[in-house]
Amino acid sequence: MTAWEDRFSDRMGRVRASEIRELLKLLDQPDILSFAGGIPDPSLFPVEEMAAAYAEALATSGEQALQYSVTEGIEPLRVWIAERMARAGAPCEPANILITAGSQQALDLLGKLFLSPGDKVLVERPTYMGALGAFNAYEPAYAALDLSGRDAEGARFAYVVPDFANPTGRTMTRAERETLLDLAEAHGFAIIEDGAYRDLRFAGEDEPSIIGLDAARSGGIEAGRTIFCGTFSKTVSPALRLGWVCAPRAVIEKLTLLKQGADLHASTINQMAAWKVVSEGHEQRLGMLRARYREHSEAMQTALSRHMPLGVRWTTPQGGMFVWLELPQGMDGARLLEAALAEERVAFVPGAPFHATDAAANTIRLSYSLPSPDDIDEGVRRLARVIDSRMAHARVG
Amino acid sequence: MTAWEDRFSDRMGRVRASEIRELLKLLDQPDILSFAGGIPDPSLFPVEEMAAAYAEALATSGEQALQYSVTEGIEPLRVWIAERMARAGAPCEPANILITAGSQQALDLLGKLFLSPGDKVLVERPTYMGALGAFNAYEPAYAALDLSGRDAEGARFAYVVPDFANPTGRTMTRAERETLLDLAEAHGFAIIEDGAYRDLRFAGEDEPSIIGLDAARSGGIEAGRTIFCGTFSKTVSPALRLGWVCAPRAVIEKLTLLKQGADLHASTINQMAAWKVVSEGHEQRLGMLRARYREHSEAMQTALSRHMPLGVRWTTPQGGMFVWLELPQGMDGARLLEAALAEERVAFVPGAPFHATDAAANTIRLSYSLPSPDDIDEGVRRLARVIDSRMAHARVG
Numbered sequence: 001m002t003a004w005e006d007r008f009s010d011r012m013g014r015v016r017a018s019e020i021r022e023l024l025k026l027l028d029q030p031d032i033l034s035f036a037g038g039i040p041d042p043s044l045f046p047v048e049e050m051a052a053a054y055a056e057a058l059a060t061s062g063e064q065a066l067q068y069s070v071t072e073g074i075e076p077l078r079v080w081i082a083e084r085m086a087r088a089g090a091p092c093e094p095a096n097i098l099i100t101a102g103s104q105q106a107l108d109l110l111g112k113l114f115l116s117p118g119d120k121v122l123v124e125r126p127t128y129m130g131a132l133g134a135f136n137a138y139e140p141a142y143a144a145l146d147l148s149g150r151d152a153e154g155a156r157f158a159y160v161v162p163d164f165a166n167p168t169g170r171t172m173t174r175a176e177r178e179t180l181l182d183l184a185e186a187h188g189f190a191i192i193e194d195g196a197y198r199d200l201r202f203a204g205e206d207e208p209s210i211i212g213l214d215a216a217r218s219g220g221i222e223a224g225r226t227i228f229c230g231t232f233s234k235t236v237s238p239a240l241r242l243g244w245v246c247a248p249r250a251v252i253e254k255l256t257l258l259k260q261g262a263d264l265h266a267s268t269i270n271q272m273a274a275w276k277v278v279s280e281g282h283e284q285r286l287g288m289l290r291a292r293y294r295e296h297s298e299a300m301q302t303a304l305s306r307h308m309p310l311g312v313r314w315t316t317p318q319g320g321m322f323v324w325l326e327l328p329q330g331m332d333g334a335r336l337l338e339a340a341l342a343e344e345r346v347a348f349v350p351g352a353p354f355h356a357t358d359a360a361a362n363t364i365r366l367s368y369s370l371p372s373p374d375d376i377d378e379g380v381r382r383l384a385r386v387i388d389s390r391m392a393h394a395r396v397g
Numbered sequence: 398m399t400a401w402e403d404r405f406s407d408r409m410g411r412v413r414a415s416e417i418r419e420l421l422k423l424l425d426q427p428d429i430l431s432f433a434g435g436i437p438d439p440s441l442f443p444v445e446e447m448a449a450a451y452a453e454a455l456a457t458s459g460e461q462a463l464q465y466s467v468t469e470g471i472e473p474l475r476v477w478i479a480e481r482m483a484r485a486g487a488p489c490e491p492a493n494i495l496i497t498a499g500s501q502q503a504l505d506l507l508g509k510l511f512l513s514p515g516d517k518v519l520v521e522r523p524t525y526m527g528a529l530g531a532f533n534a535y536e537p538a539y540a541a542l543d544l545s546g547r548d549a550e551g552a553r554f555a556y557v558v559p560d561f562a563n564p565t566g567r568t569m570t571r572a573e574r575e576t577l578l579d580l581a582e583a584h585g586f587a588i589i590e591d592g593a594y595r596d597l598r599f600a601g602e603d604e605p606s607i608i609g610l611d612a613a614r615s616g617g618i619e620a621g622r623t624i625f626c627g628t629f630s631k632t633v634s635p636a637l638r639l640g641w642v643c644a645p646r647a648v649i650e651k652l653t654l655l656k657q658g659a660d661l662h663a664s665t666i667n668q669m670a671a672w673k674v675v676s677e678g679h680e681q682r683l684g685m686l687r688a689r690y691r692e693h694s695e696a697m698q699t700a701l702s703r704h705m706p707l708g709v710r711w712t713t714p715q716g717g718m719f720v721w722l723e724l725p726q727g728m729d730g731a732r733l734l735e736a737a738l739a740e741e742r743v744a745f746v747p748g749a750p751f752h753a754t755d756a757a758a759n760t761i762r763l764s765y766s767l768p769s770p771d772d773i774d775e776g777v778r779r780l781a782r783v784i785d786s787r788m789a790h791a792r793v794g
Contacts, residue, residue: 003647007553009512009516016654051451067634068436137655233465238463239462250400268635
């Protein structure tokens with residue numbers, strides 16, 4: 001057999017292993033204090049509620065729960081999502097909802113739907129690495145989203161995480177959302193709104209969703225240009241692999257065809273169990289999640305203020321799991337990670353891979369979702385020591 | 398907003414709703430006797446075993462069961478699959494296994510890995526419609542697989558369902574498998590072996606898997622050219638959306654990257670529950686499935702012999718769920734379906750959409766997995782009546 005590499009498709013030139021993924025595999029070691037994984041705190045998972053939901057689904061409708069189901073997703077879950085989105089300002093019907101395998105699959109299907117090789121995609125700088133991972137397989141040309149309109153002409157879509165973004169923790173203001181809609185209208189591109197963290201606001205006031213603002217100005221989401229991606233990964237459990245797209249029917253219909261070709265449908269039993277769990281006590285659960293992440297975020301802000309040397313700047317999130325650090329110019333996040341692991345047993349994610357264009361290497365992402373407030377303080381203290389020693393080294397050198 | 402249709406990617410020209418899918422939505426009506434759906438008999442689902450498995454996974458490792466997990470799939474399930482494949486003649490390691498969202502996702506990821514627009518793919522005539530649905534998004538050029546070697550030059554891969562194929566029920570002989578391997582070697586293409594029904598043999602003797610024959614002649618699966626796709630959809634439950642790819646590591650590594658971009662990983666809790674269920678009593682369960690499908694297949698063969706007019710020919714499967722009918726020349730399967738639904742309330746799938754090239758419209762697929770032996774006799778009797786009346790009409794006309 002000749003080398004497999006010679007047989008792969010053209011797109012595989014764009015699909016590469018991330019060094020980070022390899023690095024993160026090392027972080028299971030128990031003595032490492034990690035701010036790396038952007039994963040939910042498992043102590044908040046509704047383990048008992050899920051156990052009851054699986055038991056009930058199998059006891060009352062076992063044959064249905066274990067059988068094939070329609071590609072669009074089971075009706076009660078789509079009804080629940082549509083009603084909740086409508087209450088939150090995006091008036092829609094179940095026909096506007098497609099259940100996906102997490103929001104990661106939504107991004108993959110949207111890349112497949114919209115992108116031919118070389119098509120322009122606007123992304124924030126930095127942006128969610130997993131979105132780049134999904135889109136790359138469709139060989140787009142990226143440009144940095146600039147609300148002044150620079151480079152926007154000819155774009156297929158803009159991809160944004162407007163609430164407590166991964167990786168920056170930043171939230172778009174209402175004015176920025178309106179400007180983005182103006183820009184999309186002027187240049188004729190669609191907007192993909194990734195609302196993965198939207199339910200996790202723990203400070204400040206809700207901003208309207210872009211899909212809601214769009215519906216208000218367009219006369220409904222059918223006439224709009226915004227495609228919203230939601231997920232149960234951060235609010236119920238990522239292991240279910242359940243998310244959704246809310247979009248005009250013309251988009252949902254095509255995404256449904258693509259999903260049918262990609263994996264037929266999302267797990268029937270997981271959809272039934274998730275529906276039972278969100279139908280009861282979902283808002284209380286969100287309250288608990290918000291309180292926990294607020295506590296961790298405050299511990300992170302306090303620790304950063306206490307320990308970080310002058311010259312390091314960071315964001316102050318109003319929700320979600322992430323804070324973004326800008327290190328002094330010339331400092332490299334990836335090399336800092338090596339030193340931090342070796343010298344202080346502390347981990348985080350370097351910022352460069354979150355950039356589709358013009359990477360700022362002097363950035364890093366910290367997640368505060370997993371470590372305890374005490375560990376957050378200790379981890380930031382260690383991290384500050386590594387940064388400080390490298391700054392001192394730079395001053396001497 | 399301008400029309401969405403103008404914004405979609407080039408590939409969407411190849412992604413269309415199947416008329417059949419629309420037709421099949423009508424088949425939920427209770428008075429229709431249906432041979433259409435190729436779905437497992439739900440009365441054979443291990444409902445109690447699955448309930449116990451979910452309960453145990455959540456009781457003993459709830460936080461892990463509900464958390465993100467690695468893209469490759471959970472280790473114990475990959476170990477179980479690798480050992481089982483090795484015992485069945487395909488010596489492999491867990492590193493040769495990737496867990497997918499059913500074998501449908503395996504086909505999608507393989508299309509993504511191998512196909513640039515215009516690349517040649519060899520498929521049987523007819524072939525599994527869902528494979529065409531997966532591959533179409535990557536814009537291949539299909540050619541009919543011909544074991545004489547015609548049209549094989551330059552193909553990226555050949556896709557085959559060698560055991561009790563969907564839709565024909567046919568099984569490739571050992572000699573045919575060897576010839577396919579010779580051809581692949583001579584022309585330098587890969588082989589995708591879809592083993593979806595392989596565990597459901599109820600008559601005759603096992604044929605060796607193509608991946609096993611390849612490993613034997615190549616000196617191991619690492620040196621081979623065959624990629625095997627398996628699934629738990631037909632033997633445990635399709636609702637879990639769990640299948641696997643067994644292939645050389647160079648292929649598994651790339652598929653893993655593509656899966657990471659497509660949906661991160663298969664449902665953690667479903668993998669844990671499936672592993673518990675297959676670890677205990679899987680072979681007994683297969684025995685029960687085989688006995689049930691044997692009984693249904695025999696009822697189908699008896700009914701076809703009893704009721705079908707001269708001029709109709711059919712296959713005799715040794716496993717799986719399907720029998721393939723060739724109607725007299727000039728009779729159209731799709732139009733026959735309309736008549737069968739209207740006049741006799743009996744359903745099946747027309748054969749044309751299973752053809753990537755040169756469709757034979759005078760074919761239909763019957764599945765015997767769901768109806769009882771009595772319903773099989775009655776349904777075939779009705780179907781024969783419709784066929785007979787159209788043959789009579791053709792004779793008069």
